[in-house]
Amino acid sequence: HEVLIAWGLPEAALDDGLLDSATLAYCTALQAVARPLPDARATLDALQAQGLHLGLVSNTVWPGAFHLEDLERFGLASALECTLFSADVGLWKPDPRIFHLALEALDLQPDEAAYVGDHPYFDVYGAQQAGLRGIWMWNAAWVNPRLQELDIQPDATLHGLAELPDAIRPWI
Numbered sequence: 686h687e688v689l690i691a692w693g694l695p696e697a698a699l700d701d702g703l704l705d706s707a708t709l710a711y712c713t714a715l716q717a718v719a720r721p722l723p724d725a726r727a728t729l730d731a732l733q734a735q736g737l738h739l740g741l742v743s744n745t746v747w748p749g750a751f752h753l754e755d756l757e758r759f760g761l762a763s764a765l766e767c768t769l770f771s772a773d774v775g776l777w778k779p780d781p782r783i784f785h786l787a788l789e790a791l792d793l794q795p796d797e798a799a800y801v802g803d804h805p806y807f808d809v810y811g812a813q814q815a816g817l818r819g820i821w822m823w824n825a826a827w828v829n830p831r832l833q834e835l836d837i838q839p840d841a842t843l844h845g846l847a848e849l850p851d852a853i854r855p856w857i
Contacts (some may be wrong), residue, residue, distance in 0.1 A: 721759045721824075725849040729764035735857060738791040740767030742800070744807060749773045768790050778802075779811025788817075799853055803827065805837045808853045813840075818841055820852065 732739055745752060749770030756762035767790035769783060775785040788798060795816025802808020802820075805827055809819030821839035841852040 721757045721761060722846050724845060726760055726764075728846040728849050729761060733764060735850065737857070738767075738793060740763050740769070740770045740787045740791050742771075742787050744771045744776065744778050746772055755795060757811050778807040779792060781815035783812070784812055784815035784817060789816075799840065799856065801843070801849060805839070806835070809839045810837050811839075818856065820849070822846070 709756075717731040722726060727738060741756075743752060749768060749772065752770055753762060753768065756765065756768070762768075767787050769787050769790070771777045771783065774783060774786060776786070778784070784795075784800065788795060791798070799814075799818035799820050800808060800812035801822055801825075802812070803822040803824040805821060809821050812819035819837075820841045820843060823842055823844050843849055
């Protein structure tokens with residue numbers, strides 16, 4: 686909506702279904718390139734076998750329904766008890782409130798949870814500010830976790846999802 690308005694389209698044009706059409710076209714193109722991380726299903730299965738509650742919090746500009754289609758397509762949705770998408774709830778990581786919404790949905794306290802993400806600021810710092818452990822999924826795009834003069838120290842660093850069950854074992 687904001688992009689189309691910035692491009693100079695009048696509000697009335699968006700009411701005629703243009704926004705829905707643009708969103709559908711954009712998300713359809715993204716579905717062609719969306720892929721889960723290696724070991725995603727096996728890792729989720731291992732975590733479930735440990736009796737852990739699993740959820741997803743994602744910063745996204747398109748509706749969560751499109752992400753849910755991807756999660757279903759890759760067989761991952763059934764492992765998640767909670768899915769929160771920023772575009773749907775109006776909150777963005779690192780805002781602690783989005784993490785607290787997930788905790789509430791999972792019936793967990795912050796000290797009972799960890800959050801895994803690939804961005805030091807939005808994911809690790811955000812989770813830690815909400816009282817969760819922040820686990821950094823190493824990403825070459827963010828090799829320097831020092832952002833905005835914050836010295837971000839992940840509680841654990843992963844180089845692959847398959848490392849997650851062992852990384853959290855001491856906290857369970």
